[in-house]
Amino acid sequence: LKLLQEHSVTIVIRACEASLYSSTLLEQNGITVYNWDFSDGSDPPKPIVVNWLKLLQEFFGPEPSTGPKKTIALHCVAGLGRAPVLVEQPKPQKNKNRLFDLDLSGSPGPD
Secondary structure, three states: OHHHHHOOEEEEEEOOOHHHOOOHHHHHOOOEEEEOOOOOOOOOOHHHHHHHHHHHHHHHOOOOOOOOOOEEEEEOOOOOOHHHHHHHOOOOOOOOOOOOOOOOOOOOOOO
16 A cells, blocks of 8 residues: 555556455545456456547647656456456557557546
8 A cells, every 4th residue: 555655656557356455444445446357468458448448538638748747556366367468458559450449538547
């Protein structure tokens, strides 16, 4: 918790099983926890990708922030790529079609 607070984390994304730890302490300290589990070594399901991209748009906005530092913590467990796959989603890719045609209207869902 202390490390998350030191880095101004207000949102934690678990791209792994929610049963690994309780989110209660984080939530009691103002950190929102999203449980976006999907199979390790696979592509994230479309709803997770949509929620992730919407969350980034809402959290960071279209312009660089001049306000207080804001951080999202994203993690998986086994290390085969769930978190890195999500991090790569918003980056434009040359000569590649996007995996999904996404409608980013609305708010991210809690799960």
